[in-house]
Amino acid sequence: MIVALVSSLFGLILGYFLSSKSSSPSSTTTSPTTSTSSPEVVQPYNPFTSYSHGEPFNPPLPPTSPYILSPSIHNSTILFTSEGDIYQSSSNYARRLTSGLGNELTPIQKINLICYSATYTSTREIYCQTPSLSSTRITYTTGIRELIDFTEDGIIFSKLNEEEGMDDVRLYEVKISQSENDIIPIGGITPIPYSQALNGASHNNCFYFTRFKQSSQTNQYVGGTAEKIYVHCDGEDSSKVVGGGFKGAMKNPKVWKGAENDFVVFLSDMIDGDVDSGKKN
Incomplete structure (x- = not known):
């Protein structure tokens, strides 16, 4: 009977020791922590x-x-x-x-x-x-x-x-x-x-639009398919080119209503001084 009691007591002590070992990490184990310098x-x-956001093992996604x-x-x-x-x-x-x-x-x-x-x-x-x-x-x-x-x-x-x-x-x-x-x-x-018009913007009785769409991404592309902005107003027989003699690309016109004046804003590969700026009154 004494032998059985000692065996039971030994089993309880061994079970407690094994369970405590599995639940608590050793002194050499380091749990992951969130980086303070994550992007x-x-x-x-x-x-x-x-x-x-982001962790050492779970970085933020692009x-x-x-x-x-x-x-x-x-x-x-x-x-x-x-x-x-x-x-x-x-x-x-x-x-x-x-x-x-x-x-x-x-x-x-x-x-x-x-x-x-x-x-x-x-x-x-x-x-x-x-x-x-x-x-x-x-x-x-x-x-x-x-x-x-x-x-x-x-x-x-x-x-x-x-x-x-x-x-x-x-x-x-x-x-x-x-x-x-x-x-x-x-x-x-x-x-x-409007022949070959791709995009545009309305302002009062006029419509500004881009004609053609070039496939080249060359800076200041010159050629027959260079994108240009035209304007046509009610009662006029034909459209007019915006930008004078500039030979590069001008596209995607939008109307910006300012406090005193309205402007046509557009994208272009022009250099400073070609057509004043990318904003025309």
Whole structure:
């Protein structure tokens, strides 16, 4: 009986010793700790605030800069896309406006109206929404590329042409509002008669647009396909080139409304002094 009691006591002591060895690390074992000098990662849903992420065995994933595309500015509000959704910001934080499965692109905005293209139905279509309403589908077509700008009662956008046999991208207008005397209904699409126009911006009764699209990325490319900005105003017979005799590329015009004057802002490979600057009154 004494032998059995001693054996039981020895078993309890041995079991306690083994369990304590497995639960507590030895003095030579070091548990991973978060690095105090880990790189900063900017969250795409809040591009204005940096967070310190990353561990020695789990470094932060790229990108390390904001993933922001297609910005659209109206007054003090900026609209942009990030990871397939649309965000709006007028302060240090951005608010997500969409969360659907479709990939949203090229948003544009004006007072109380936001429009964009999305693939909710597998094909890319144009949708609009107001702050108090859900999105409304505007188009029922194919080949839509991007939204360009608003008109008085519609939206200018680019898509594959429907008038010619060869594939070509041109500008169209879709109606989003209608008056009593309008013949074209809401949702009606009409081609804009600008030959080889790719993008543009409206200002009062004039339209600024880029003609051609060059494949070369050469700095100050000179040739027949160098991108140029043209302007056409209502009542005029033809368009005029903006930029005088500059031979390089000028593209992607946008209208910036200043406090006193309005400007056309564009991208160019010009050198200082070629056409004053990349901003024309």
